[in-house]
Amino acid sequence: MIKTNPIEIDREKGNFHYNTDYEFDAGVGLSEDVVRYISDVKSEDNWVKEFRLKALKTFEKKKLPTHWATKDLENIDFDIIRYYLSKGQMPSRTWDEVPDDVKNTFERLGIPEQERKFLAGVEAQFDSEAAYSRMKDDLTEKGVIFVGSTEGLKEYPEIFQKWFGKVIPTSDNKFSALNSAVFSGGSFIYVPPGVKLEQPLQAYFRINAENFGQFERTLIIADEGAEITYMEGCTAPKFETSTLHSAVVELVALKGAKIQYVTVQNWSNNVFNLVTKRAMAHEESEVRWIDCNIGSRLTMKYPGVILRGRKAKGEVLSIALANDGQHQDTGAKMVHTADETTSNVIAKSVSIGEGRSTYRGLVQMPGHLKHCKNNTECDALLINSDSQTDTYPAITVQGEDHSVQHEASVSKVSAEQIFYMQQRGLSEADAMSMCVNGFVNDLIREFPMEYSVELKRLIDLEMEGSVG
Amino acid sequence: MSTLKVQNLSVNIEDKSILNDFSLEIPSGEVHAIMGPNGSGKSTLSKALAAHPSYEVLGGTAKLDGKDLIGLEPDEISRAGLFLAFQYPIEVPGVTIANFIRAAIQARMEDSKAFKAVDYYKDLYKKMDELGIDRKFTARALNDGFSGGEKKRCEILQMAMLDPRFCILDETDSGLDIDALRVVSEGVNSMRSENRGFLVITHYQRLLDYIVPDKVHVMWEGKIVRSGDKELAKELESKGYDWIKEELAA
Numbered sequence: 001m002i003k004t005n006p007i008e009i010d011r012e013k014g015n016f017h018y019n020t021d022y023e024f025d026a027g028v029g030l031s032e033d034v035v036r037y038i039s040d041v042k043s044e045d046n047w048v049k050e051f052r053l054k055a056l057k058t059f060e061k062k063k064l065p066t067h068w069a070t071k072d073l074e075n076i077d078f079d080i081i082r083y084y085l086s087k088g089q090m091p092s093r094t095w096d097e098v099p100d101d102v103k104n105t106f107e108r109l110g111i112p113e114q115e116r117k118f119l120a121g122v123e124a125q126f127d128s129e130a131a132y133s134r135m136k137d138d139l140t141e142k143g144v145i146f147v148g149s150t151e152g153l154k155e156y157p158e159i160f161q162k163w164f165g166k167v168i169p170t171s172d173n174k175f176s177a178l179n180s181a182v183f184s185g186g187s188f189i190y191v192p193p194g195v196k197l198e199q200p201l202q203a204y205f206r207i208n209a210e211n212f213g214q215f216e217r218t219l220i221i222a223d224e225g226a227e228i229t230y231m232e233g234c235t236a237p238k239f240e241t242s243t244l245h246s247a248v249v250e251l252v253a254l255k256g257a258k259i260q261y262v263t264v265q266n267w268s269n270n271v272f273n274l275v276t277k278r279a280m281a282h283e284e285s286e287v288r289w290i291d292c293n294i295g296s297r298l299t300m301k302y303p304g305v306i307l308r309g310r311k312a313k314g315e316v317l318s319i320a321l322a323n324d325g326q327h328q329d330t331g332a333k334m335v336h337t338a339d340e341t342t343s344n345v346i347a348k349s350v351s352i353g354e355g356r357s358t359y360r361g362l363v364q365m366p367g368h369l370k371h372c373k374n375n376t377e378c379d380a381l382l383i384n385s386d387s388q389t390d391t392y393p394a395i396t397v398q399g400e401d402h403s404v405q406h407e408a409s410v411s412k413v414s415a416e417q418i419f420y421m422q423q424r425g426l427s428e429a430d431a432m433s434m435c436v437n438g439f440v441n442d443l444i445r446e447f448p449m450e451y452s453v454e455l456k457r458l459i460d461l462e463m464e465g466s467v468g
Numbered sequence: 469m470s471t472l473k474v475q476n477l478s479v480n481i482e483d484k485s486i487l488n489d490f491s492l493e494i495p496s497g498e499v500h501a502i503m504g505p506n507g508s509g510k511s512t513l514s515k516a517l518a519a520h521p522s523y524e525v526l527g528g529t530a531k532l533d534g535k536d537l538i539g540l541e542p543d544e545i546s547r548a549g550l551f552l553a554f555q556y557p558i559e560v561p562g563v564t565i566a567n568f569i570r571a572a573i574q575a576r577m578e579d580s581k582a583f584k585a586v587d588y589y590k591d592l593y594k595k596m597d598e599l600g601i602d603r604k605f606t607a608r609a610l611n612d613g614f615s616g617g618e619k620k621r622c623e624i625l626q627m628a629m630l631d632p633r634f635c636i637l638d639e640t641d642s643g644l645d646i647d648a649l650r651v652v653s654e655g656v657n658s659m660r661s662e663n664r665g666f667l668v669i670t671h672y673q674r675l676l677d678y679i680v681p682d683k684v685h686v687m688w689e690g691k692i693v694r695s696g697d698k699e700l701a702k703e704l705e706s707k708g709y710d711w712i713k714e715e716l717a718a
Contacts, residue, residue, distance in 0.1 A: 411561070415521060420558035422542035423518050423551075424572040424626060431543075434571060438562025438609070 023088030152188025283309030304333030322355030616643030653678030
């Protein structure tokens with residue numbers, strides 16, 4: 001059960017609370033005042049404030065989706081969450097200017113090192129706001145914009161306002177509405193026509209405070225012929241109480257553009273990770289979601305692509321690891337709304353101990369379209385006898401001109417396999433890791449190299465102590 | 469010099485006694501064969517020595533060069549130098565032969581970073597060529613979709629790469645055609661040395677035409693009931709096991 005933290009509660013003064021660590025703190029619980037507070041702290045334009053307040057009403061009206069999703073959602077107590085915490089400074093351009101406690105956190109996570117090695121730009125978010133944000137100078141010269149949501153809406157409304165909340169409407173689901181009311185941080189990216197980023201941009205999301213909700217908002221627009229790879233990583237410390245992470249990520253790939261969005265989520269086991277991710281793919285564009293979910297208590301995330309331009313391509317490659325006390329409810333949505341569009345979904349899940357993984361897939365191809373293709377493969381691996389998996393594919397195809405393939409498999413690591421591998425000298429844990437790595441290997445090969453190494457390491461860590 | 473010395477070994481599976489006070493000593497440099505009818509406990513012996521979790525050792529010792537293997541984990545026994553070629557090699561999807569053998573070699577190294585990939589592949593290809601295994605198999609998943617003969621060759625390949633001090637071959641001849649049998653036997657014979665011992669478990673004398681044993685033991689009801697030289701195997705082949713049973717009953 002979630003318990004309240006009495007130190008942070010100060011309801012008499014209208015839910016606002018300051019403490020020594022955070023300059024700005026929206027207090028505990030959700031109300032119009034909290035939403036106004038967040039908007040005021042950010043000195044937002046009126047239209048943004050109105051957008052938030054309207055979203056709050058939508059959030060309050062919408063029910064939790066427990067008629068199809070897990071009842072665990074009911075354990076989220078929206079009244080005890082802190083919706084905004086920040087140190088009140090603009091993101092620094094150098095790590096030296098980042099406050100020590102924050103800098104040390106990211107140092108330990110290896111972010112500055114990765115930046116030096118292989119990234120074109122980094123944004124590091126600590127609770128509600130980015131503490132650090134920097135992109136290579138030549139990209140700025142080419143007109144690439146890489147800023148936070150606040151700055152994006154304030155400084156570049158002509159670019160971002162057009163698509164903001166359009167790929168994922170506020171009312172899409174209860175959590176997209178919540179995010180729309182209280183969003184803070186995230187990345188707003190614009191890549192001008194024809195500009196191809198050779199190195200990835202990366203954002204790192206860190207939850208630091210207990211009882212805190214992180215609601216970053218990301219909008220990436222790749223203009224005609226542009227190419228970008230964006231990667232995000234996430235972690236949080238292990239608290240006694242549950243934490244909520246509820247992001248909204250919108251991608252817009254204009255004609256001929258390519259967007260690759262990579263997530264390596266490694267939240268601690270008390271995080272509710274309820275994220276809405278969707279892309280709009282225009283003519284001949286390509287959008288690829290690479291989604292790895294390793295931690296969290298409950299993840300619900302179904303990256304989607306709306307294929308609205310002729311010959312657009314959408315792809316979701318997804319890996320989920322559900323360990324004890326975890327439920328990875330993940331999948332993909334492919335909505336075909338133009339001719340000759342193709343989509344590909346490959347989802348692999350590993351359930352360890354009492355972990356549970358769920359695949360939900362949605363494919364829509366209406367009858368008036370021609371020559372659309374979808375391929376879906378979902379494979380589940382069960383490690384222990386208590387491990388669980390379930391699959392809910394929803395494929396709606398009309399017309400006779402389309403090609404759709406769906407394959408699903410469930411396999412189990414057997415005691416005989418482990419014995420066999422041990423007989424060659426591998427420890428039980430190494431044998432198990434090898435089986436799991438082997439299972440996900442052909443997918444991991446699709447990942448950017450730096451991430452595949454990290455992912456393998458994370459899988460090995462997860463497998464420790466999972467045997468027996 | 470290596471010696472496998474099994475003394476007074478008693479093994480149950482699901483509370484049923486399979487091996488009862490079993491003893492056997494095999495010095496290195498020798499090949500011993502164990503023959504016996506179905507259910508006599510031959511495979512139980514090999515699985516128990518390798519510490520398969522379904523087999524419960526009630527008592528006795530199994531010492532490899534003085535070190536008792538009983539009570540060790542299967543991987544510790546492997547690293548101590550005991551290799552078991554399986555009667556039915558297990559399929560491991562997703563794990564390639566090259567990566568698997570590499571991991572097994574690295575598990576034996578004090579410093580796994582000292583592993584030299586170039587030397588490894590040179591050695592691996594050489595041994596694959598000798599066993600008539602297509603080099604493309606390095607990228608194939610371990611035993612996954614292999615024919616019976618391919619699986620057995622792969623067992624011998626692993627044995628050759630891991631350089632064990634003592635090898636148990638559990639009905640390696642089952643499911644092999646005559647050509648595969650010859651190739652596999654040549655692989656085993658090339659590994660015979662003063663420093664390595666072999667225990668060959670088989671139903672049929674045929675295998676022992678290729679891998680000629682120094683001693684042959686007959687197993688029945690969990691015990692060795694008769695030992696002799698290679699002629700004993702031929703006698704069993706022509707007369708069957710009934711005469712031994714009759715002699716024991718008498």
